[in-house]
Amino acid sequence: MAVTDAKGVVIIGANLAGGRAAEALRTAGYEGAITLIGDETELPYERPPLSKEVLTEPDTLPAQFYILDSADYAENNIDLRLGVRAERLDTVGQKVELSDGSEVAFEQVILATGARVRRLNIEGSDLKGIHYLRTLEDARALSEELKPGARIGFIGMGVIGAEVAASARKRGCEVITIEPLEIPMARALGPRFGAWLAQVHREEGVDVRLGCGVSSILGEQGRVNGVILNDGEQVDLDALVVGIGVIPNLELAEAAGLEIDNGIVVNEFAQTSNPAIYAVGDVANSPLYFGGRGRCETYQNAQDQAIFAARAIAGQAEPYLKPQWFWTDQFDINIQVLGDVISDAEVVIRGDENSRQFSAFFVQDNLIRGLLTVNQAKDMGAGRRLLERSIPVDTVALADVNIDLRQLLKKTA
Amino acid sequence: MSSKILLCKTDAVSDGAPLNVNVEGFPSLAVYELDGDYFATDNLCTHGNAMLTDGYQEGEEIECPFHGGAFNIKTGEPTAFPCQVAIKSYPVTVENNEIYLVSA
Numbered sequence: 332m333a334v335t336d337a338k339g340v341v342i343i344g345a346n347l348a349g350g351r352a353a354e355a356l357r358t359a360g361y362e363g364a365i366t367l368i369g370d371e372t373e374l375p376y377e378r379p380p381l382s383k384e385v386l387t388e389p390d391t392l393p394a395q396f397y398i399l400d401s402a403d404y405a406e407n408n409i410d411l412r413l414g415v416r417a418e419r420l421d422t423v424g425q426k427v428e429l430s431d432g433s434e435v436a437f438e439q440v441i442l443a444t445g446a447r448v449r450r451l452n453i454e455g456s457d458l459k460g461i462h463y464l465r466t467l468e469d470a471r472a473l474s475e476e477l478k479p480g481a482r483i484g485f486i487g488m489g490v491i492g493a494e495v496a497a498s499a500r501k502r503g504c505e506v507i508t509i510e511p512l513e514i515p516m517a518r519a520l521g522p523r524f525g526a527w528l529a530q531v532h533r534e535e536g537v538d539v540r541l542g543c544g545v546s547s548i549l550g551e552q553g554r555v556n557g558v559i560l561n562d563g564e565q566v567d568l569d570a571l572v573v574g575i576g577v578i579p580n581l582e583l584a585e586a587a588g589l590e591i592d593n594g595i596v597v598n599e600f601a602q603t604s605n606p607a608i609y610a611v612g613d614v615a616n617s618p619l620y621f622g623g624r625g626r627c628e629t630y631q632n633a634q635d636q637a638i639f640a641a642r643a644i645a646g647q648a649e650p651y652l653k654p655q656w657f658w659t660d661q662f663d664i665n666i667q668v669l670g671d672v673i674s675d676a677e678v679v680i681r682g683d684e685n686s687r688q689f690s691a692f693f694v695q696d697n698l699i700r701g702l703l704t705v706n707q708a709k710d711m712g713a714g715r716r717l718l719e720r721s722i723p724v725d726t727v728a729l730a731d732v733n734i735d736l737r738q739l740l741k742k743t744a
Numbered sequence: 745m746s747s748k749i750l751l752c753k754t755d756a757v758s759d760g761a762p763l764n765v766n767v768e769g770f771p772s773l774a775v776y777e778l779d780g781d782y783f784a785t786d787n788l789c790t791h792g793n794a795m796l797t798d799g800y801q802e803g804e805e806i807e808c809p810f811h812g813g814a815f816n817i818k819t820g821e822p823t824a825f826p827c828q829v830a831i832k833s834y835p836v837t838v839e840n841n842e843i844y845l846v847s848a
Contacts, residue, residue, distance in 0.1 A: 351825060377826075395791060395829070631812065634825055658810065665810070708809035712800025737760055 345369020
């Protein structure tokens, strides 16, 4: 088959990062060819609803589920190739080889290959009724299991396990979560607020088991019907959800000889060790706001890093360095986390920690290093600016709900 | 014939502190002040289920508290992802320190 003549940008990964990158290239005035390649057959879509609305209201997709309407791709002259895999990145010949045998020439590549779920590999892992969650197809299959009264077990209580557990309760399921660490969502929320979240789940009727593993999976006629915990207890189940993290999709980058270190190593412009190739989102190992490097598996990072990479290609390079930010919605609670909430900084509570509405500021040397809000997203706007502008704060004032946070910004601005 | 609907007093809203106003026949409205001028838009973000008056106003921009998107308070146009659909903006007029929505 022919190589597409016009060299341009090839984006690998038709997802949030890939879709935003394509859109942002055009917004930034890029006039070359854009090809967006994805192995799912769906148009690029938002993954956050997969663990929430798609499970709790399975009959309709949420409004604005898709990143762009199908007409927008044609209008913006974006060549969308869905249901095909990028098999090889030929950096010398400057072309990408696709699973349908075609090739696309490039000047630059944006790798938004994302991550795939980590799978269980204990006995019984291949039984029916064991679910993972990454794609719309996964969510639809899982949704079928969430019948009222169904007993749903969870291995892992990270963000996916915790959100899906909340959705399963909303559907009237009996829920047991099994988490090997002593704290749920420990990596995201830190010990204090992870423990706080465990309490919320218990109040909502979830049987939360912490510091607990699964020693084997039980099945009958090829379908899961329970697990044995490592203390020997047998738990009967109708379905099992596994949320034990993700593995970045590095194969293309590795084969192309790019520098890899738990992700594709990129600089502050999202450029890999090959300057014609960019990597964004879950798959990229990037410089972090508070120093060091890491991969960020968040919506905000996928979106913003993609936009910065697109602008860099369009000649508007600006360093991308933002404090990490994510949100999670569980039961009637919206939690947002900004920056570093894991450090041993002083925690200043604004509001009542024993309620479901408060903010927690993580303060070190009078500077805000992190902010966690519970149903108090309105503290995020001022809080983010206090953090990003490194404005020294008075912890007494921070804790005083009668003092408008915007006043703290102005005082020293 | 256009009609006027009272939204609020001018001193109830200030730059950086927009006000949620509910009036009959309209969705929740956000009323803003900027440099002595007043503006009104729908208050519900077109992306997530959030009230913009809980967000952060910086000049002409209101940032949604949920997912960091933003809109121009004068035109309602989206100015930052993930917001892509404009919020409705409404003409207002000020008389005797009271802000009115001008309805067609």
